[in-house]
Amino acid sequence: MRTLALRGGARVAVVAAEWHDAFGVVTRGRVQLELRDGEPGPVLGRDAGFWLRGTGVRALRNPGRRTARVRVVTPGAGTATCQSTHPVRQWRNDMNSMNDTGVVTGPAPGRTGRTPRFRGLVGTGLAATLAATAATTLAAALARAAGVGFEIPESGETIPLAGFAVVTGLFSVVGLVIAVALLRWSARPAGRFVWTAVSLTAVSLLPPFLVGADTATTVALLGLHLVPAAVMIPALARSLRTRSVVG
Structure with missing residues (x-):
């Protein structure tokens, strides 16, 4: 024994x-x-x-x-x-059993056996990234149609719609990388991911107040920061819970 x-x-x-x-x-x-x-x-x-x-x-x-x-x-x-x-x-x-010889052998050296779980998480994350990018770009287009200029006085430039898409896609991928890392190394990946993502989202709400934009632009930028978070965080957290099976 x-x-x-x-x-x-x-x-x-x-x-x-x-x-x-x-x-x-x-x-x-x-x-x-x-x-x-x-x-x-x-x-x-x-x-x-x-x-x-x-x-x-x-x-x-x-x-x-x-x-x-x-x-x-x-x-x-x-x-x-x-x-x-x-x-x-x-x-x-x-x-x-799949016609086992009677015992289960270990995986090949160097393999972790987690590849299928990682693939599922990455697939979910990429789909959520596309959805978040589309939703944010659409929201920005609607805000612009409603009269929001998205002008940044400090640079004298106007944020283009493509800019919203690029930034949303970039930071969504960063969130996916964080989720993959937590699935690999954390015993409670879903909970830690939610805490980390919410904290980073809160920090991202500070820049709109610092660029000197008008009230409409500031409010719109705040909302556009929350749109991708509302898409990415639940999707990745749900996927992490499914794959980690932590009660």
Whole structure:
């Protein structure tokens, strides 16, 4: 019998030699099963028992912040040492076995198994970026049609519609990069992303007051800062929650 400790956000590949005919019981925290294709699987709570033979599970991950522990019992170790105060709940999924040879091997060296999740997040982010850029440019066009000049006295220039599109697209991509980084390194990517994005949005509301524009332009610029935030933040936060499976 051995005990596997997973720190918050840690990921451990399933190695054949270590899990052959072994039975695991979560004794502390929660453990998420990572499936063969890199997608997040079920999250097992305390006293949940599982076998990994023939399941298509290739890694164990701690989706929480506190250390999780798994007690691993091999056939020769006996079952008496794996007692719990609650009935053990078992999990097995032969639907993902895909003609396994009997054990699940770890991923190739250097691979994290997160590529599918990153692709999904990037796809969502790029779609949200296009939507945010279109919405902001349309809002700017409507404001200009209503009489807002978008003149900046300090430079003597007028902000063109293309300028709104370029700036919105640029900062939306920056937000996507932040989301990808948090998914990779944070145990709570969705919550941290919302906090970071809202903070940056609040900071971005300061420049319109500093350029010396008239009231109409200032108000319009404030609104145009909020439009992409209203599109990007919910979309990326929802995608992060789906892919991190953090409760």
